[in-house]
Amino acid sequence: MLPSEIEILFVSHKYPPAVGGMEKQSFELINHSALYLKVHTLLYDNEESILTFFFRLNQRILSKIKANPRIKLIHFNDGLIAALASFHRGYDHLKKVVTLHGLDIVFPLPYFQHKIIPRFNVFDQVIAVSQATAEAARSRGIDPSRIAVIPNGVDPVTPISKLKDDKLPPYFITLGRPVKRKGFSWLMQQVIPAIQGNFRLLMVGPFDQSPTWKERILNLLPAKLHHLATLFLGYPTDQQEMRKLLRMHPEKIQHLGKVPFDQLRHLLTNAHAFLMPNIQVQGDMEGFGLVCLEASSRGTVVVAAELEGITSAITHDHNGLLLPSQDANAWIGQLQNILDNPDHYEKLGQKFQKNTNSDFSWDIMARSYCHTFVKLCQKATANSEKINYTTD
Template identity: 45%
Template sequence: MEVLFVSHKYPPAVGGMEKQSLELVSGMKKHATVHTIVYTGGESRLRFFLSLEKKITETCRKHPGISVIHFNDGLIAAVCLRHKGYAHLLRAVTVHGLDVVFPSTIYQKYILPAFNRFDLIVAVSRATANACIERGINAQKVIVINNGVDTALAETSPSNDFHHFFNKKYGIDLRGKIVLTTLGRPVQRKGFSWFIKEVVPGLKGDFVFLMIGPFHKKRSLSDRLFHCLPQKIRAKAALFLGYPTDENTIRNMLLQDGHDPKVMHLGKLPFDDIERILHAANAFVMPNIRVEGDMEGFGLVCLEAALCGTTVFASEIDGITDAIQHHKNGILLPSKNAAAWVSALNDLIQNPSTYAAQAQDAKTYTLENFGWDKMADAYWKHFKMLRK
C-alpha cells in the first residue's frame, strides 16, 4: 500500500498535533510506502494551502500506486473538500476536537456536514467522535484512535540533583515542599485561572504550584490591539488561533496585592527541564472547564506526566477521559467542583508517600495502553479495511 499524508501541523513547529502528525507518518513507514505533503515553514502558510491541489495531483501522477490520502486535521480537510483530480483515492481525515466544535454557523451548517464525503473519519477520543456524530457525520464512518505518547519517558529517572539544579536555574527552593504542576497554553478551557482562584486558597500545607507554558509577564501591544476587535470576531479568532485567552486574568492574579506566593508561572521551558520537573512533582493537575465552542480533544500531557511517575489529577470532561482512567493512571475529578479538587489535593499533600507508591501502577497502565506504535498500527489496520 502507498499512503499520502497531508498536514499543515508538522515539525519543526512544536505542539501536540505536530507531534501526532510526525509519529503517524514515521510509524506508518513500517507498514506502507509513505509520501508526504507537509508544511515545514519554508513558505507562507497561505501559499501552502493555495498550492495544495496542484501538489496533491502532481504527487499522485508521480506515484500512481497511492491509494489512500490522509488529512491530519479538519482545517486542511475542509480546504481540500472541493479539490478535483484525485477522486479515485480513498480519503481519510483525523479530527481532534476544536475542528469539530468550532462555533461558526457557516462551518457547522455547510462545511462540517460535507465531511461525509470522506471514507474514514478518525476521532482522537470518544468525546470528539460523539461531537462528530451529534453534528450529522455518519456514525458508520467514524472510528476512535487515541493519540499515543512517547513511552521512552518511562525509562527516564528522577534527577538526583534536581533541587540544586532548580534552585540555581530558577531561584526557587523546593526542598521539603509538595510540588503541584501544570503545563499548557493559557487558554480558557484549561481552567488555570479558575484553579488559582477557587482551589489554591483551600489547599493546606507546605506546597508550591508551578505553571509551565507560553506566558507573557507583561501585556503586549499586539494583545491590546487584539482586544480592540469586536467581541464576536475576537472570540472566534481566539479559538481559531489558539489565542491565550486566560493569560491576562492569570497575569493580573499573579501581580495583585495579596497574591499567594506559592503560585508561580515559569513560562515556556526546555523539554529537558519540563521532564525533570514532572519527575520531581508530586502531582500534575489538568483542571479543564467547559467553554462553549471549544474542547480538549485528548490529554497527551497527562500521559507524559503519568509516565514520569507523577500522580495526575484531571477534570472528567472531553477527551481527557480517554487518556486518564480513574484510579488506573490518574484521578478524575468533576470539572469546576472546587470542593472535590481541594479535598483530593489536600489528601495528596498530607499523604504524599501513599500516592508515590501508586505511581508505578499508573506508569504500567499507561505503557500497556498507549504508545505511538499502537496508534500507527491502528491507522494501518483501518486503512487496510478501507481497501476491502
C-alpha cells in the same frame, strides 16, 4: 491486496519545526506508519506562507500521485486542511481519511458548522482522537458508520526514581497554553489559595508577562468576534486573568514560561501531581489530553477534570484521578490529601505509570491507523473486482 502494495500520502500543515500536540501527533503517526507501509508526505515546513501552501495543495497532491501511482489513500491530519481538501478535484478515485482533534469539529462559526462540516461525509473514514470528539462529530451530522476512534500515543519512558530537590518545596505542576478551556485561572483562584501547607503551583508553557500589542488589538473586538478570533488563532485567552492572580499569590504560584525539555522532564517527574483542571468553554473542547499521558508516563499522579477528550486519555484510578470539572471542594480535598500523604501517592503514580505505558504508545496508534488504511484499500479493491466481474 497486500499491505506491502499499499502506499499512503500524508498531508499535514501541523508538523515540526512547529511545536504543539497536533504537530507531535502528526510527526509520530507518519514516522511510525513508515515502519509498516510505504509513506509519502506533503507537509507545511514554514518555508512559504500557509496561504500559499493551501492554495497550491490540490495541484501538489495531483503531482504527487502522478509521480507515485501506487498511492491508494490520502490522510489529512486535521479538519481544517480536510475542509479545504473537500473542494479539491482530480483524485476522487483514491480513498480519503481525516483525523479530527476537537476544535476542528466544534469551532462555533455558523458557516463552518452548517456548510463545511457536512462535507466531511465525502471522506471514506473519519478518525476521532477520543470518544468525546467522535460524539461531537456524530452530533453534527457526520455519518456514524464513517467514524472510528483511535487515541493518541505517548513516548515510552523507563521508570526512574524521583529526585528530592531541597531547593523546591513540594509542588504541583500544570503544562499548556493559557487558554480558557484549560481552567488555569479557575484553579489559581478557587483551589490553590485554600490548600494548607508549604507547597507551590508551578505553571509551564508559553506566557506573556505583559500585554502584547496583539492582545490589545484583539481586546478591542466585540465579544462574539473576539471569541471566534481567539479560538481560530489559538490565542491565550486566560493570560489577562492569570497575571492578576500571579500578583495576588506570589508565595504559592509561579509561572516559569517555556522551559528546556530536560528541565520540563525533571519537573514532571518530581512533581507531587500533574494538574489538568479543564472547564467547559462554548465552541472549544479538549480533544484528547495528551499532556496527561506525558505526565503519567513519568510516574507522576495525574489529577484531571472528568471532561471531554481527557476521559479517553485518563481512566479514573487506572492511570490517573478524575474529578468533576469546577468542583472546588473536590479539587481542594484531593490536592490536600496528596500533600498530606506523599508516599502513598508516589506508589500510586508508579502503578498509573505502568498502566499508561501499557495502554498507550505511538506505535499502538500508528498500527491502528495502518490497519484502518489497509482495510479501506482492500475493501475498495474487492468492490472494484466485483464490479469488473459483473461487467464481464
